[in-house]
Amino acid sequence: MTSEQRSRCMSRIRGSDTKPEMIVRRALWRRGLRFRTKTRLLGRPDIVFPKERVAVFVDGCFWHCCPQHQVQPSTNAVFWQNKLSGNVERDRRTKRLLAAEGWIVLRFWEHDVDLRLETVVQRIHRRVLKRRATLKTRKAGRDRRSALKRLAAKMARR
Numbered sequence: 001m002t003s004e005q006r007s008r009c010m011s012r013i014r015g016s017d018t019k020p021e022m023i024v025r026r027a028l029w030r031r032g033l034r035f036r037t038k039t040r041l042l043g044r045p046d047i048v049f050p051k052e053r054v055a056v057f058v059d060g061c062f063w064h065c066c067p068q069h070q071v072q073p074s075t076n077a078v079f080w081q082n083k084l085s086g087n088v089e090r091d092r093r094t095k096r097l098l099a100a101e102g103w104i105v106l107r108f109w110e111h112d113v114d115l116r117l118e119t120v121v122q123r124i125h126r127r128v129l130k131r132r133a134t135l136k137t138r139k140a141g142r143d144r145r146s147a148l149k150r151l152a153a154k155m156a157r158r
């Protein structure tokens with residue numbers, strides 16, 4: 001990575017409005033989806049649907065070592081290698097731990113947002129809707145079971 005590339009990368013990180021996660025948030029919002037962005041959830045996902053338990057990460061190609069765009073910096077090679085492989089390891093751990101707590105974890109690359117935003121947004125939307133449907137079915141099942149219990153108790157009293 002040249003110093004010019006790196007400074008472009010850094011400026012992208014600072015400019016919050018052009019950040020890939022902002023682009024995804026805006027697109028989801030336009031579809032009528034509502035979500036949280038600042039949570040204390042492990043790994044600080046970029047987009048969180050608390051009720052549906054769906055967590056979305058939009059990963060920078062450089063920081064999270066995208067196989068297509070990651071370029072190992074030639075200066076301070078060891079420092080960067082440790083730093084970046086640490087990021088990748090942390091991403092894996094975060095995903096595992098969140099999944100263990102019943103979260104659906106969706107990860108997208110920055111380049112996915114650049115190249116196929118509609119696909120990214122559709123995948124998130126579908127997952128959220130699917131989860132809502134599952135929750136609804138579960139609730140209906142619970143309601144039915146408790147109605148049966150009430151009925152059984154009523155019959156027993158007769």
Ligand SMILES: [Zn+2]
Pocket residue numbers: 061066067068069070109110111112
């Ligand atoms: Zn990439």
